[in-house]
Amino acid sequence: MTTSTTSQLEVCESLLREHRQMEALLAELEQVVTGLNNSVPEELEGIRAIMTKIEPEMNTHFACEEQVLFPAVSPYHPMVLMEAEHEELIELRQDFLMLLGQPSPDAEGLAKLQAIGARFISDMLDHIGREDAGIFPTCERALSDNEKQAVIDGMAHLRAQAEKLPTPMISRPERSFEALQVDLISPAQRAVFSERLLDTNDLEIKHLVIQAGQSIPAHWAPKQGTLICLSGTGHFNANALECELKPGTTVVMTPRLLHSIQAETDCHLLMLLR
Template sequence: MHSFCHMNGQGEVKLCAGLERLKKEHGPLREQKQRLFEQAQAIVGDKEGQNWKERLLALRENVQAFVNELDPHSQREEGVLFPMLAQYIGRTSGPIAVMEYEHDQANQRLASFLTKTAELPETVDCESAVALANEVIDAYHILAEHFMKEENVLFPMAERLLSDEEKEELSEKISQI
């Protein structure tokens, strides 16, 4: 069984089209995620703030837009890449289990934020606003580390393990999602 440590430090790997696409999708997602983080941090850092509800609703709109972009990306990974890679390294422990766990953790935080902000009371206190913003901040941290692991470990590992035919299949299947 391959571990994260085993696959590190083997230099830059040229990725096949499918893996390169998944990696490139991280760019716009990373930019959106950064804006969410800054917006949430501004809420957390403003203890005297006014308009908590308006600010949370603005953040909510941006979180929803981010989730709309993140979901298809996650589906391409979970529905296509992970099962293909699992044939070589298993799925119940190791890198894929970690990746799926991190997807779940980030999704839970974002979904919780969206649910809790769907019907905010007329006035939102500082403590509630900070708790809600922290869910977005937590998701940000999970995804920041997650993207790094995929780009530096998982994608290069997949490039080394998948056959040329599997790489072609990966590219075809992810383009359908």
């Protein structure tokens, strides 16, 4: 781990400054949100005006942390939790902005607006406090001077870009899952059967069935391959070496490894290529 105990550089200085500015904006917001007792258009307009300042500040600040600072520190300390908090804060902000978009909310709408606004303010303050007290000092200790300078330059670049074009809200790839099922019960009908279960840019998964007594002759794939035996027994051969295949055997191959497979009993294999 890199340490910089004698470092004079303070990588989080600009972020701390932004925290103080954000706290001032949040104090302003708190005053108008708590003082809101009817939907007078001017009062709502006042809240919208403060949110117009908070939104771009938040986007650029979160981008500096998530795209520049956290990736630099992540080899030493995972920063996943802070990103999850950013996500929740952005969601809260968007809910608050949606409620603010209503032209003249009724009493129930106003109460909801105040509740979401109060939660947004307190969660933002908690997050800032956690970064000030724990995350930023950790970053100062973990990064070398060179790493700090790269982060400082990266954040300056991002802020300069934001001057020209506001930083967009951070968008993350959709998180999903897919359950795949192979048939391990039916007896093998052909000498060799192959079905593609998944084919994406990063990963290809094939289900291979080799009938008892049959084999796949020597061949190779251009990608890195992982062969997992799901059921059956047989042998895997490569580089003049033989490896027994049984349920649970996992063979990890480099690209272009010439190999062959023989099945003693019906063999169900998963082949992962990436």
